[in-house]
Amino acid sequence: MNEKNQPENEWKLDNPLDEEWDTEEWDTLDDNQAGDGKRSHPLFKVAAILIIMAFVALSYAWLPSIWTTNFDFLKQDKALSDDDIVRRCKPAVVIIQTTRTGEAAAIQGTGFNLEPGGMIVTNRHVVEGASTVEVTFSDDKRLFSQDIDMLDGYDLAIVWLKGKGLPSLPVSDRMAKIGQSVTIIGNPRGFQGVSCRGEVKEYYKTDSGMLVFTIGVAVAPGSSGSPVLDEQGRLVGIVYAAGKIAIDGEEQDRAIAIPSIALLNLSKDKPGN
Known part of the structure; x- marks a missing residue:
């Protein structure tokens, strides 16, 4: 990776609880929900x-x-509501809600479908340890699964469904370019199918060696697992965290995403389905 694409500025976490965080980590974007x-x-x-x-x-x-301060993320969504990419891709974006054995609290995040039979991609941290995953499509169709695969080396997971004719997204075989405009569709703070748009800013590797890229846009909790789409509506990334970067003394919001090339070698037919 070219050194010019490495961020040289200090990262800072978005943190609603005002705690001290290590600048080499970021906030994940799942929503914790009380159940007890x-x-x-x-x-x-x-x-x-x-x-x-x-x-x-x-x-x-x-x-x-x-x-408006607390729900700023809805402003751009309103402007993009009639956008062709958003209208075409939104049906394949799903709400992920998990339950864990012995725990009353639930976690909610975002996912998206890649196959008519149900190949749901989301973040590992959204579904890890879940006993059951509930998947809700934009038409309120709900499916449940206990069939979950984790992707080695990535904060990614696949939830397999037994569906038919489900809306799905195409996957790009190319990485997003720096400066390219991309669209994110997710389910932040209990809202469904919220869209935002920003530019790809930089690529780098995390301490664990995972390749990621950043997008110049703010995303709210519940956006974990949101698809990042190119100008043709093809998947180029998966949101998994958010943070801020200081540039010339000014803080800028960033969404952090995993490139979709991590999914290209996956089998799209789950054995036994």
Whole structure:
């Protein structure tokens, strides 16, 4: 990889809990959801604050700035709602919700389908340890699976379904180019099929040796596993984390994605399906 594509600036994590983080790690983007009624964890406090803010913002016209600040990711989605790529690709983007044996909490993320029979790609950290995965398509069709494969060397997983005629995405056989415009479709903060668009910024390898690239756009929790699409609507990457980078003293948001070439050697026919 050319050295000019390596980021030379300091990375900083997005962190709603204001804790100290190692700059060599990033925030993953799955949503943790409470299932046992306990409220002692800081995430429950954040959720409670968001609920209160939503109620107040809807009740008082003098608080629009609070509402728009927390839901800025919906602005670009509105502008892209009639975009051809978004309309064509959105049906293949799914909500992933997992349950784990012995745990009441659930994790929600995003995934997408590559085969009419059901080959769902998402992040490993969304489904790892799950006893059951629930997959919901944009038409509210729900399918369940316990058939999950993890991809060695990548934060990626495949959830196999027993479906028929399911909407799917094509995969590009080329890597996204720096400066190329790409589109992300995900399910952040409980919203379904939210789209955003930005430019590919840089490529580099993580400490574990995983090749990733960054996109100049902000993505919210729940976006883990979102497809990154080129100008033809072909898959070029999978979102798995987010962060900020300081350039000339100014912080810029980044989505961090795994190139889709990691999927090219996979068999699209699960034995036994």
